[in-house]
Each structure stands twice: as structure tokens, then as C-alpha cells.
Amino acid sequence: MAVTGIFKQFLLSLSTTLVVLLPLTFSASDSVALLKLKKSLKNAGALDSWVPGSAPCSGPRGPWRGLICQGGVVTGLSLEGMGLWGTIDVQALVELPGLSTFSVENNSFTHISPGINRLGALKVLSLSRNQFSGAIPSDYFAKMGSLKKVRLSYNKFTGEIPVSLAHLSNLVGLHIQNNQFSGRIPVFNSPILNSLNVSNNRLEGEIPSSLSKFSAYSFAGNPGLCGEQIGVHCPSTPNNIYKNITIPTMITFGVVIILLVIIIFFAIQLRKKKQKFSDVQPSGTSNDAVKAPPAVSVLVKTEESMKSAGSDLTVSNPGKASVAELVMVNDAKGVFGLTDLMKASAEVLGNGPLGSSYMVRMANGLNVVVKRMRQMNALGCDAFDAEVKKLGKLRHPNVLTPLAYHYRKEEKLFVHEHLPKGSLLNHLRGEGGGELDWLTRVKIVLGIAEGLEFLHNEFDSQDVPHGNLKLSNVLLGPDNRPLLSDYGFHPLLNMDCLERLFAYNAPEAIQKQTMSCKSDVYCLGIIILEMLTGEHPSQYANDGNGGSDTVQWVASAFSEGRQAELLDTKIKGCMNSVGSMEKLLHVGALCTKTSPEQRLGIKEAIRMIKEIQVGDVE
Numbered sequence: 105m106a107v108t109g110i111f112k113q114f115l116l117s118l119s120t121t122l123v124v125l126l127p128l129t130f131s132a133s134d135s136v137a138l139l140k141l142k143k144s145l146k147n148a149g150a151l152d153s154w155v156p157g158s159a160p161c162s163g164p165r166g167p168w169r170g171l172i173c174q175g176g177v178v179t180g181l182s183l184e185g186m187g188l189w190g191t192i193d194v195q196a197l198v199e200l201p202g203l204s205t206f207s208v209e210n211n212s213f214t215h216i217s218p219g220i221n222r223l224g225a226l227k228v229l230s231l232s233r234n235q236f237s238g239a240i241p242s243d244y245f246a247k248m249g250s251l252k253k254v255r256l257s258y259n260k261f262t263g264e265i266p267v268s269l270a271h272l273s274n275l276v277g278l279h280i281q282n283n284q285f286s287g288r289i290p291v292f293n294s295p296i297l298n299s300l301n302v303s304n305n306r307l308e309g310e311i312p313s314s315l316s317k318f319s320a321y322s323f324a325g326n327p328g329l330c331g332e333q334i335g336v337h338c339p340s341t342p343n344n345i346y347k348n349i350t351i352p353t354m355i356t357f358g359v360v361i362i363l364l365v366i367i368i369f370f371a372i373q374l375r376k377k378k379q380k381f382s383d384v385q386p387s388g389t390s391n392d393a394v395k396a397p398p399a400v401s402v403l404v405k406t407e408e409s410m411k412s413a414g415s416d417l418t419v420s421n422p423g424k425a426s427v428a429e430l431v432m433v434n435d436a437k438g439v440f441g442l443t444d445l446m447k448a449s450a451e452v453l454g455n456g457p458l459g460s461s462y463m464v465r466m467a468n469g470l471n472v473v474v475k476r477m478r479q480m481n482a483l484g485c486d487a488f489d490a491e492v493k494k495l496g497k498l499r500h501p502n503v504l505t506p507l508a509y510h511y512r513k514e515e516k517l518f519v520h521e522h523l524p525k526g527s528l529l530n531h532l533r534g535e536g537g538g539e540l541d542w543l544t545r546v547k548i549v550l551g552i553a554e555g556l557e558f559l560h561n562e563f564d565s566q567d568v569p570h571g572n573l574k575l576s577n578v579l580l581g582p583d584n585r586p587l588l589s590d591y592g593f594h595p596l597l598n599m600d601c602l603e604r605l606f607a608y609n610a611p612e613a614i615q616k617q618t619m620s621c622k623s624d625v626y627c628l629g630i631i632i633l634e635m636l637t638g639e640h641p642s643q644y645a646n647d648g649n650g651g652s653d654t655v656q657w658v659a660s661a662f663s664e665g666r667q668a669e670l671l672d673t674k675i676k677g678c679m680n681s682v683g684s685m686e687k688l689l690h691v692g693a694l695c696t697k698t699s700p701e702q703r704l705g706i707k708e709a710i711r712m713i714k715e716i717q718v719g720d721v722e
């Protein structure tokens with residue numbers, strides 16, 4: 105692939121530049137910057153190892169106190185419990201180019217030093233256990249997109265939780281407990297947020313459903329909050345799918361009324377023209393568009409032009425407007441249109457790395473999941489249509505076929521059936537956690553593998569046919585039959601978002617930016633390991649400490665003959681199956697081999713899983 109080449113070259117040139125520059129220039133200026141920082145701190149007795157003339161990371165008695173160093177470069181400052189206060193010289197911190205962690209936990213600071221939010225490369229920021237007070241501006245964290253962990257707990261912060269915190273897409277942990285934050289909890293966007301504590305504040309209103317995976321312990325001590333987790337019923341308000349999107353509800357409301365008038369007008373016009381229209385055979389446009397009532401196109405068109413700051417509201421001919429229609433790719437569940445979706449009530453299911461999803465209850469009784477994808481601009485309208493129609497033709501008991509899509513320049517909607525049981529993720533880690541017994545698990549693993557094999561046969565020319573196989577993309581149908589969803593996105597996604605696909609966790613993708621069917625097998629392997637060990641692999645939150653590296657852990661256990669210790673013995677019905685469990689764990693280990701050549705092929709994996717199943721039933 106040409107892209108792979110360019111990528112590789114870029115990485116290579118980048119790493120050579122770094123290798124040349126780092127040791128020569130950085131450490132000397134690190135020392136100057138740190139001494140400048142020390143000067144700005146009061147009561148800095150704890151920092152008396154910070155003296156001119158010694159190297160910060162490799163002084164005679166080791167690194168200076170409170171420094172985290174990597175390869176001779178200061179990458180972190182952990183100035184905790186030192187009785188410090190004063191106004192931090194932020195310019196000094198800016199001059200530490202390797203700085204990614206900054207903690208002043210448990211000191212006596214009283215105000216946030218101006219400009220801390222200029223440190224755009226910080227990954228960890230901890231201001232916990234000081235005397236900070238006052239409100240934080242809502243856009244304060246807007247330029248700190250690298251932040252993974254933010255700790256503000258045990259201070260006296262007031263005002264609302266800054267909404268810019270909720271918009272950090274890399275956020276893994278947020279701890280703001282024991283402050284005086286008030287107002288509602290904003291809707292968090294980060295798909296990898298896995299640690300949250302907002303306890304003991306003055307928060308109120310409904311806990312956003314994107315935070316539904318967190319328990320009551322994350323929210324305790326906020327008398328005004330309501331939500332399922334904390335057992336407090338919220339007064340219910342039906343949600344419209346387009347509600348918590350950029351357009352204020354009030355405007356939408358007004359526009360809807362105006363639109364109704366326009367729609368009626370056009371409906372009358374259409375009736376008048378109908379005869380004439382059907383005389384002329386449509387040429388070049390898809391017939392979906394011609395069949396569609398123009399009302400819908402008007403609706404969407406208008407909304408579109410409103411978003412692009414009030415351009416003209418003119419309606420082009422129905423053929424042209426086809427881009428704004430809902431295109432059915434699979435009518436197994438009946439035919440519906442965009443209006444059916446927009447009229448229905450919707451509830452937010454959650455935010456994933458590729459976009460947010462909603463459950464929509466349509467008037468005809470069908471419940472569907474609508475996914476809004478903003479990063480799918482790799483293909484133009486026609487190529488996109490062809491690609492998704494291919495997906496719509498798939499028929500396999502373990503593959504969930506999409507029903508419809510909606511194409512607009514700035515976003516795409518994908519619609520598939522809603523399955524009430526939810527995803528495998530809910531069943532392994534959610535409320536019902538662990539209710540799947542051993543035989544069911546084997547059956548599920550086999551079903552996933554067979555669905556994958558089917559996709560591999562159908563899309564054998566694609567780099568990575570599924571590309572996004574993970575627990576949350578395996579849905580459970582009746583009888584716990586697994587159904588793969590969210591596959592086939594690789595050709596659709598913007599280049600710079602490809603790595604959000606789970607298959608990009610495969611070692612060959614990380615190291616060489618190459619992918620193949622074997623990358624899907626790697627993802628299958630991770631699922632197997634998760635289902636047997638109950639561990640949450642670090643691949644989900646690759647920040648180094650968001651979980652153990654299960655792949656590594658299983659591989660070394662096998663090499664030392666300790667694999668039986670890794671099995672989750674709480675799995676129901678596994679008492680007499682330890683032998684088979686070990687065998688399946690072995691399949692998982694073979695699927696997650698670092699080198700794709702050594703990794704199992706999907707057919708071989710299926711054969712091995714079937715053997716286990718037969719062995720266990722007998």
C-alpha cells in the first residue's frame with residue numbers, strides 16, 4: 105500500500121530527527137527551566153536537590169527529587185506532599201518539551217496559575233488536595249486534547265464542571281470528588297473513559313447515559329443527582345434524536361412549523377406535477393431518490409443549510425436531493441424513511457471512538473440503532489453507496505446486516521436493528537456480568553469465528569474485512585447467538601481516523617501499519633482471552649496502566665505452564681471443563697501471536713474451537 109510507505113517514511117524521518125536532537129539539546133535547557141520553576145515556588149525546601157550545574161535526570165545522587173525521566177529527558181513532575189505554594193511559572197513548564205505529567209497533589213496552592221492550560225501536550229494533570237477555589241472557565245481545557253487523566257479532587261472548586269473536560273476525546277480518568285462543583289454533569293465524549301469520580305459535590309440533574317457504566321460509587325454525595333445507577337428516578341423527558349445536537353431546540357421547533365407549511369405546499373405542487381414527472385424516465389440518479397417524498401429532502405436540506413450558517417433554503421429537484429435521503433440497503437425489517445426516524449423518540453446509547461449511537465423506537469414498532477459517524481469521508485457519495493449496499497446484501501446467522509444509511513457531507517448515519525440483549529460487553533462486564541455459562545461461551549466464540557470467516561470470504565480483497573471486532577461490537581440475539589456489527593468500515597473512514605478501529609491494536613498495525621485478515625484474528629483472540637480470564641485487556645485503554653496486558657500475560661503463563669491459574673473459575677458450569685477451558689485459552693493465545701504468520705488462520709481456529717465443543721458435550 106502506498107499509504108503504508110508514506111507512513112513508514114514519515115515515522116522513520118521523525119524518529120531519526122528525535123534521536124539526533126534529544127540528548128544534545130534538551131537536558132541542558134531542562135535544567136534551566138526547572139530552576140526557573142523552583143524560583144517561582146514558595147516553601148520549596150523539598151527541592152534542594154535542584155541545583156545548578158548538575159544534570160536533572162542523571163545527577164550524582166540520581167534524578168532531582170520529584171522528576172520523572174525517560175532517556176535523560178524530563179517527562180514528568182511529581183511534586184506531591186511538599187508543602188509548596190505560590191504562582192507556578194508556567195513559562196518554565198512550557199520550556200520542558202518532554203513534559204507529559206504534571207502533579208502538584210497534596211500541597212498548599214490556592215489559585216490555578218495563569219496559563220497552565222497552555223501545556224497542550226500534558227497527558228496527566230493533578231491538582232488534587234490543595235486549596236484551589238473558584239470556578240474554572242468552561243473552555244479551560246479546550247486546547248489540552250492530549251489529557252488522559254485529570255485530578256482536581258479535594259479542593260474547593262465551585263461552578264459547573266467545565267464542559268471542555270467532557271470534550272477531551274482521550275480522557276481515561278477524571279477525579280473531581282470532594283469539591284463544590286454544581287450544575288449538571290456534561291455529556292462526556294471520550295470512549296475510553298474508564299475511571300470516574302464526581303462524588304461529594306453539589307451536582308444535580310440526570311446522570312448522562314454515556315456514563316451508565318459507572319456505579320453509584322462514582323456519584324455518591326450529590327443529593328440533586330438522579331439516574332438508574334444511584335437508584336433515584338428522574339422525571340422522564342422523551343429525547344429526540346436531533347435534540348442534543350448543535351441546533352438549539354427552540355430554533356428547531358420554530359423551523360419545524362415553517363417546514364410543515366413548506367411541505368404541504370410542495371406536496372400540493374408534487375401532486376400537480378406527478379403526471380408529467382412519471383412520463384419522463386429518470387436518468388442517471390438512483391430510483392430510491394425518485395420514490396422518496398420530497399418532504400424529507402426538504403427537511404434535511406434545510407437543516408443542513410442552517411448548520412452551514414444560513415445559506416439559501418432553496419430546494420433542488422428531487423433527484424439532486426437524493427444525497428439527503430435515507431437509503432435502504434436491506435428491507436428485511438421493512439422500509440422506512442428519515443422522517444420515521446426523526447419523528448420517533450430516541451435515547452442515547454453511548455459514544456464510541458467512531459461516533460455516538462442512539463436507540464430509536466419507530467412508530468411501526470421497530471427499534472433500530474442509529475450511529476452517527478463524522479469521520480467517514482474517504483469515499484464520495486456513489487462509491488459510499490456501492491460499498492454500503494454490499495454490506496446490505498450479507499446474509500449469515502452471525503452477521504448483523506445494516507438496514508439503511510444516510511449520507512451527508514459532514515456526517516453519515518448507519519441504521520441497524522436494535523437487539524434488546526445488547527452487546528457481549530454488557531454481558532461480561534455489565535450488570536448481568538458473568539451470567540454466561542461455559543458452554544454458552546464456547547458457542548458464542550464459535551459463532552463469532554464463523555461470522556468472521558464469512559466476512560473474510562465475502563471481502564477477501566479488503567485489507568481487513570471486519571476491522572473493528574471487539575466485545576461491544578458483538579451483539580447477542582435470541583439464544584445468545586452472537587451477531588457481528590460495525591464491520592467493513594475500513595474503506596469508508598478518513599485516513600487519520602483509521603486507528604480508531606480496534607484491529608489497529610494488532611502488533612503489525614502498531615509496528616508496520618500493515619493489516620490483513622490476521623488482524624481480525626488477533627481481535628478474535630483478545631475476545632477469547634477476555635471471555636476466559638475475566639480480564640480487561642490494556643488494548644482498550646492503551647495508556648500503559650488502564651489494565652493488564654492480557655496477551656503478554658497469557659503468553660508467558662503458557663511458557664511457564666501456569667495457564668490454568670488464569671482461568672476465571674467463577675464462570676458457571678466450568679467445574680468439569682478445566683481441560684477444555686485451557687484448550688480454548690490456547691486457541692486465544694495462538695490467535696494473538698505477535699507475528700501474523702504464526703497466528704492461526706480463521707479456518708484453523710474454527711476447527712480447533714469445534715473440537716473443544718464436541719469434547720465438552722460428550
Ligand SMILES: *[C@@H]1O[C@H](CO)[C@@H](O)[C@H](O)[C@H]1NC(C)=O
Binds near residue numbers: 185186187210
Ligand atoms: C500529604 O503530604 C503530607 C506531607 O506533607 C503527608 O504526611 C500526607 O500523608 C500526605 N497526604 C496524602 C493523602 O497523601
Ligand SMILES: *[C@@H]1O[C@H](CO)[C@@H](O)[C@H](O)[C@H]1NC(C)=O
Binds near residue numbers: 281300301303321322
Ligand atoms: C470516590 O471518592 C469517594 C470519596 O473519596 C470515595 O468514597 C469513593 O469510593 C470513590 N469512588 C470510586 C468509584 O472510586
